[in-house]
Amino acid sequence: MFKAKVLIKRRKTILDPQGKAVEIGAKHLGLRNIKNTRIDKYIEFNVHTDNKKAAEDEVNDYCKKLLANPIMEDYEFTLEEV
Amino acid sequence: MFKAKVLIKRRKTILDPQGKAVEIGAKHLGLRNIKNTRIDKYIEFNVHTDNKKAAEDEVNDYCKKLLANPIMEDYEFTLEEV
Numbered sequence: 001m002f003k004a005k006v007l008i009k010r011r012k013t014i015l016d017p018q019g020k021a022v023e024i025g026a027k028h029l030g031l032r033n034i035k036n037t038r039i040d041k042y043i044e045f046n047v048h049t050d051n052k053k054a055a056e057d058e059v060n061d062y063c064k065k066l067l068a069n070p071i072m073e074d075y076e077f078t079l080e081e082v
Numbered sequence: 083m084f085k086a087k088v089l090i091k092r093r094k095t096i097l098d099p100q101g102k103a104v105e106i107g108a109k110h111l112g113l114r115n116i117k118n119t120r121i122d123k124y125i126e127f128n129v130h131t132d133n134k135k136a137a138e139d140e141v142n143d144y145c146k147k148l149l150a151n152p153i154m155e156d157y158e159f160t161l162e163e164v
Contacts, residue, residue: 007124009124019125019127022148022149023127025148026144026148029143029144029147029148031140031143031144033129033130033131033136033137033140034127034128034129034130034140034144035127035128035129035130036126036127036128037125037126037127038125038126038127039123039124039125040123040124040125040126041121041122041123041124042089042091042121042122042123042124043101043119043120043121043122044118044119044120044122045101045105045116045117045118045119045120046116046117046118047115047116047117048115048116048117049115054115055115058113058115058116061111061113062108062111062113062116065111066104066107066108066111067104
């Protein structure tokens, strides 16, 4: 079995409205040194197979078809045998 | 200036409905080896100060007051001078 850790990030050129919103909140709380907040997704799951290549293919499929939006986001992942 | 990388995770005992939902989608796509999907938040921002202790305090404040829900989530972060 493998544990997959996936990071899905919006492309740098695409605005992150959620990040902008919490940053306005930060200013109101007096946290004036915080800039350029970006909120992205971190996803963990298990892949129940002992074949690393098969696990990688399945993670790529999962990311491309469900987890990430290919128009706006990039993903990267690591697999760790457990 | 410091770059902060924050990971905010729901506690293990708390259900993640979003993760459950995409996992049902995975089953429909034929990805049958994927289990226990958890979707969490990964947040990056800059802290404009040269004092590491002040930067840490500001990140802790930001997490506790805005980014994380202290009832359901735990956070961890790293600071890297840039």
